Amino acid sequence: MEFFISQVLSGISLGGQYALIAIGYTMVYGILRLINFAHGDVFMVAGLFMIYLSSSLPVFVSVPLVIILTVALGFIIERAAYKPLRSAPRMSVMISAIGVSYLLQNLALYATGGQPKTYTTIPFISKTIKILGAPTRIVTVITPVLVIVLIVILTLLINHTKIGIAMRAVAKDFETSQLMGVKINSVISITFIIGSFLAAVGSLLYFTNYPTVVPLSGAMPGLKAFVAAVFGGIGSVPGAVIGAFIIGICETLIKGTDFSVFSDAFTVALLIVILGVKPTGMCGEKVTEKV
Amino acid sequence: MSNNVLHIENMTMQFGGVVAVNGLSLDVPEGKIIALIGPNGAGKTTAFNCITGLYEPTNGLIEFMDKPMIRNHPTGKMKRNYKGKNPADYLGKALSPTPDKITERGIARTFQNIRLWKSMTVFENVLVAKHMRAKQNFLSATFRTNAKEEKRMREETMALLVEQGLDKYKDDLATSLPYGLQRRLEIARALASEPKLLLLDEPAAGMNPQETQELADFIKEIREKYNLTIFLIEHHMDLVMKISDYIYVIDFGSKIAEGKPEEIQTNQRVIDAYLGVVEDE
């Protein structure tokens, strides 16, 4: 029973971390119709930032610095790799995203020299506590709370601010909103900034539970977060969050059984099933192609 | 046995809350030219898309050559509304073949906004339409043991291009042709699939009166030559009145009138639909 509780708890926590990444995917996809393959790697780079910064700076300085650097990275990637291709076919943008992912992985490989880097222990959240008799870390409890707070803020931002309205307009119809005077580029930049910010927070929480960061650390969480975004209906923030929690919980439960190898397989199988049964996901809107 | 090539009964197409086609019933008799007209947004192209399998109708039966081709009757609606002769046709399970299966049976179409294959030449565009009926598989095609079949396809394609006057453009990219010729190429491509019924979606769109006149003759000509039945959507009323044997008029997805051209011209409901009704005089 204790085992089960601790499994569920860490599942919720993992789900929250996926949710933070998934929002980045879902918002970018909603606006640019682009699977940002580099997003998982931005997440990984945020982990490396933390390792390098905290080796010389105290935690309360390095944490905000990590977030700022990651946001800057996301912003630069968009400006350098996606903006020049605004009018190009979608496939070119996707290839560019893959190129960025490849570049980030190689940069990470260069920086780390191929050695797994031990992740910094962030003092407060790494502490072990007991919940219902099950030992767990504080991060496990903090994650869902933090996720919910951030999502409430994000939802308010999207629904009640001018930039939020612009975002929704661009997601609905790119060309028309451009014609109506919406500054597309700044909307897209802000989308990337929000996405990277959340990925940075997610990375701080995620890597606390894992001993090391390697250049490929971002790939699998990235894929799962993307599946979560699809599961919830791509373009929908609440959908992505719900999807992420479901995937996180299922994954940890499967990991607790003999078939732990299939915990990753489960995610992909889930993707296929959703797309086969309900391609628009739980909260997505149906689009009929006009002929 | 009727002489209808196409028989549509009670076809409804619903997108969420929008009913694009509502309980449409019509017949297309063999060898005739039948027109489907209506104001913009009346659901004409949607009807075509249902017939060619691009959309799956929410409800209704479409028979081709007296055999059920597409059938859908959620919650038994079809049965309740049915007033026709062959109840057996309606009781079977839902049928929704993919567009290629429908083309294989002998229905070919053109598109309102021309959809040619843009990276291919004029010749290749027509040649690809022959692919479906060629006797070959990917191994025989790869290792060239289908040489005879390939030669036949090429010869037939060439003959078709010569006939349509497109042979001198044969190595040009399809999209480099002028608009009128692109429409003609689309028809040639449809003919290459050896159809019995040809659906033309606004074949005269963007043509001047002179070209429209030529098109009218051309449509009649191919009907004779290929033994075709033609079902068309058109906005050029002079063309419609001139060539069609029978006309169906729809508005807001429902049929509002049908009849011979001269009957439609004087039909008050049709005039209202096109010009709008003047309210309280």
Place this chain on the structure above:
Amino acid sequence: MKKNKKAFNKGSLITLLIIAAVLVLTVVLENTINANSLLFTVIRKSAVYSLVAVSMNLLNGFTGLFSLGQAGFMLLGAYTYAILTIPSDTRESIYYLFQGSSFNFSFVDLFSSVFGQQGAGKTVSLISGVLLAIICAGIVAAVFAYLIGLPVLRLKSDYLAIATLGFAEILRAIFQWDKLGKVTNGANALRGYPTFADFNITNANGQIVFRLASFVPLLIAGICIFIIVLLINSSYGRAFKAVRDDEISAEAMGISLAKHKSLSFCISSFFAGVGGALFAMFASTVQAKTFTSAMTYEILLIVVIGGIGSVSGSCIASFLYIACSEWWLRFLDNTQYIGGKQVPLLRNGFRMVVFSVIIMIVVLFFRKGIMGDKELPDLFNRLLNRKKKVTVKEGTENE
């Protein structure tokens, strides 16, 4: 019109001559200069990558299906090849962690029991065993592709990409699973199967008298690519292009999307599987952890650099890519000194960074790649025609 056709043949002829020249040159060089030169590693590896890149191009460039499962199919091919050809007597030692393999036969052994183990019999059994195993590698990959394709090919372009990528990752995880250790040797490497070096002709003392180790991969990859070119230029190839250009009108013209997409996916995977088998022969060990998504990205980038929709582009690009990464840019990975001063930044991994920057530049600013969607014969024809025009012009000027 007739002239055009003639010119077409000329262009193809030149291309064929170049290919033949490359093959001959490879054999000659291999037997004259130092056989350990990096050049031969590059030739072998780029032959393998050409085949895989062309197979990916068939899918991405000619059918318009954006799939990222290539590394997964290579993995299947490599493992199938290795498992089917490891000699029975060495299995015990390779699978020592799992107390032997659950398969205890090998194609090469099978054939040598028929043709004999000495002299010509040995050669024949080696060649037929290896070929049969390579074909099996392709078939296994194609069968998997068919099964995966049933649900996946109905997806839209970008979803397809992520689903195939996911499948490749799963395959990698499953092949490292301990419970399959009797078949896959778990996370450990498979080795001891015939590699390219086994094709060098030796005399009775085991000394190499004639080297073919680079010629063989070139030849196999060349034949496979030739078959793909034949397919692309056939009725089915045209149907694939129709699907790529416009799915809706292709379907309206009687081309079954499900059938043609699945066909293209299976054929592409077949050759990716063959490519995987060749990769196994190149690398002389097979380990699941090599077939990462980075490998797929590498192949995709080769396709992009060569030009999406150009077979010859893919081949040229894979040679350039492999030559740069394995040979010409090698120096970037080692600390260098110029005039006694250490050049900054140069150390292990810098090569790949420079390399990915170059790739990003190509992707962003030279989107058409080296060849665009043209092929080498087209290029030669254009050159020939231009020359002709020039001579005609000169002719008129003289008059």
